[in-house]
Amino acid sequence: MLNFLQSELFQKVRKVLPAASFFGGFTWDSITLGKLVQTSDLAILLLYYLASLVFLILLAAEPGKFLNRSWSEAWQNRFTYAVQFCFGSLFSALVVCYFKSSASVGAFFLVILLAGFLVANEFLQKSYAMFGFTLALFHLLGTMYLNFLIPHLVNGLGFFWFFLSSLxxxxxxxxxxxxxxxxxKVLVAPALISCLLGIAFLGNWIPPVPLVLKDQNACTEFQRDYSCKVDEVGTLKSLWIAAGFAPTITAAADGVTFVSSVFAPAKVEAQLEHRWYYLNPKTGNFELMSRISSERMRTHGSREEGFRIYTKKRNVPAGKWRVDTAVQNGAVIGTKTFYIQKSDGEVKKKVWKIN
Incomplete structure (x- = not known):
C-alpha cells in the first residue's frame, strides 16, 4: 500500500483530484438541483453553511485572544481544506440555482461572479487562513443562500426578504x-458587500430565485387549454430557432398571444407580468409598449411544469418584438425575441401547447 502511495501513477492522479472533484460536484448539482430543489437540498446546504461557520471560528484561534492558542500547520491545513470544501459546495449549488432564474444582463453578471468564485475556490485554500478574507466570502455566501432559503420558508419574495437575508x-x-x-476592520468588507448587493437588488440585477422559467412562446389562436398555433417551418429553420434565433409569427385576426410557465415552490406567491417591447426601426432600440399583469398571473401552489400565464396584444405592427416574463416591477425571469409579420395569404400553422 505504501509503495502505491509513493508511486508515480498515484502522484499524477493526486494532482487531478481537485479538478475532478470540482467538475464532479458541479455536474451533480446541475443534474439534481437543475431539476427541482427539494427541502433536503436546502437542509444539506444549511449544513455546509453552518459547518463553514464552525471552521471559520476555529481558524480565528489566536494566543491571548480566542481559545488562547494557535493551531499547528497540520490542523490549520485541515480547517482550511474543510472551509474550501464547504464554500465550494455552496458556490456550486448557488451558481446552478441563480443561473436557472437569471435572464437579464445584470443577473448574468452576478452568476458570472459566483462562478468566478467557484473556480477560484480551488486555489484559495491557503487564503482561508486569513479571517477577514474568509469572513467576507462567508457573508456573500450567507446572503445568497438565505435569499434562496427564506422565500421557501415565508412563501414570498421581494426586497424586504432580501434585506432580511443580508441582515x-x-x-x-x-x-x-x-x-x-x-x-x-474585518467587518468593513461584509458591510460593503451588503451595500453592493442591496444596490444590485434594487437595480434588478439579483435573479428572482426561487422562480424558474420553464417554457415560453409567442403564438396565435390561443385556447384555454393553453394550446395555440405557431408557423410551420422546415427542418433547417427549426434547428435555427432551436439554436436561439428569433422565430417568425404570422399575426392572426385575434392578434398575438404570449404564453409562459414559471416554476415556483409550493405556496410561494409572486405577482408576474409580461413586458412587451417593440424594436423601433428608426432608433434601433427596443421600446416598452406595455406591461400586462392581472390577478390570474399570481403564482400559487406547486407545479413542476410551471405556473402558466398568458397575455394577448391585438393590432400589433409587423417587426421585431421581445417579451419579458418578470416579477411585477421586479427582476426578469425569462425573455424571448420574435418577429411578427402580416400575411394576406394562407400560412401553414401547427398546434403548440405549453405543459
Missing amino acids: ISFGICVGAWKISKKSA
Whole structure:
C-alpha cells in the first residue's frame, strides 16, 4: 500500500483530484438541483453553511485572544481544506440555482461572479487562513443562500426578504467577529458587500430565485387549454430557432398571444407580468409598449411544469418584438425575441401547447 502511495501513477492522479472533484460536484448539482430543489437540498446546504461557520471560528484561534492558542500547520491545513470544501459546495449549488432564474444582463453578471468564485475556490485554500478574507466570502455566501432559503420558508419574495437575508448574514458575521476578538476592520468588507448587493437588488440585477422559467412562446389562436398555433417551418429553420434565433409569427385576426410557465415552490406567491417591447426601426432600440399583469398571473401552489400565464396584444405592427416574463416591477425571469409579420395569404400553422 505504501509503495502505491509513493508511486508515480498515484502522484499524477493526486494532482487531478481537485479538478475532478470540482467538475464532479458541479455536474451533480446541475443534474439534481437543475431539476427541482427539494427541502433536503436546502437542509444539506444549511449544513455546509453552518459547518463553514464552525471552521471559520476555529481558524480565528489566536494566543491571548480566542481559545488562547494557535493551531499547528497540520490542523490549520485541515480547517482550511474543510472551509474550501464547504464554500465550494455552496458556490456550486448557488451558481446552478441563480443561473436557472437569471435572464437579464445584470443577473448574468452576478452568476458570472459566483462562478468566478467557484473556480477560484480551488486555489484559495491557503487564503482561508486569513479571517477577514474568509469572513467576507462567508457573508456573500450567507446572503445568497438565505435569499434562496427564506422565500421557501415565508412563501414570498421581494426586497424586504432580501434585506432580511443580508441582515441575518451580516449579524452572523458580527457574532463570529465578537467570538474571534479580531479588529473591527474585518467587518468593513461584509458591510460593503451588503451595500453592493442591496444596490444590485434594487437595480434588478439579483435573479428572482426561487422562480424558474420553464417554457415560453409567442403564438396565435390561443385556447384555454393553453394550446395555440405557431408557423410551420422546415427542418433547417427549426434547428435555427432551436439554436436561439428569433422565430417568425404570422399575426392572426385575434392578434398575438404570449404564453409562459414559471416554476415556483409550493405556496410561494409572486405577482408576474409580461413586458412587451417593440424594436423601433428608426432608433434601433427596443421600446416598452406595455406591461400586462392581472390577478390570474399570481403564482400559487406547486407545479413542476410551471405556473402558466398568458397575455394577448391585438393590432400589433409587423417587426421585431421581445417579451419579458418578470416579477411585477421586479427582476426578469425569462425573455424571448420574435418577429411578427402580416400575411394576406394562407400560412401553414401547427398546434403548440405549453405543459
